[in-house]
Amino acid sequence: MQDLQARLVLLLMGIVFSVGGASVYAHGDVQPQAVDTTGLEPLGDAWVERNPYSGNETAIKIGASAYNQNCARCHGLGAVSGGIAPDLRELPFDAEGDEWYVSRVRNGAIRNGVTYMPKFEGILSQEALWAIRAWLETVADQ
Ligand code: HEC
Structure with a gap:
C-alpha cells in the first residue's frame, strides 16, 4: 500500500514537471511557429525553382505573418535589418535570388559548428x- 502511495507521488511529480517544462518551451521565442498555408496551391515534396506565389495576395498575407514569427528576430521587423543578419530587402528577385533564398532557408547557415x-x-x-x-x-x- 505504501509502495503504491509512493508511486502515485512520483507520478504526480512527473506530471507537474512535464507541464512546467512545456510552459518553458512555449514561452521561448526561439521556437519555430507553425504556419497555416490554407488557400495556397500545394507544391508537393520536390522544391520548385522559382517562387510560384510571386504577387499572390494570399501568399503575401501569410508570408508577412510567417516572417514576423520566424525570421524577424534576426532579420528585423518588417525586414529592416536589426543588424545581426543580412537585410533581406536587398536580395534580388530573379532566378539567382530565388536559388540563393531556397538554399539558405533549407540549409541555414552553419559554419565550423556555429549556427548563424x-x-x-x-x-x-x-x-x-x-x-x-x-x-x-x-x-x-530595388
Ligand atoms: C537566428 C537568427 C536567424 C533567423 C531566425 C533567420 N535567419 Fe536568415 N540569416 C541569419 C544570418 C546570421 C545570416 C547570414 C548567414 C551567413 O553569415 O552566411 C542569414 C542569411 C539569410 C539569407 C541569405 C541572405 C544574403 O543576403 O545572403 C536568407 C535568404 C535568409 N537568411 C532568410 C531567412 C528567412 C526567410 C528566415 C525565416 C524563415 C530566416 N532567415 C531566419 C540569421 C537568421
Missing part, C-alpha cells in the same frame, strides 16, 4: 517559405 541561421527544411513547409519570399518582394529595396 538555423535550417528551416522540415520545420516550415515549402509553401510557407515561398509565401515569406512573396512578402519580401513587396518590401524589396
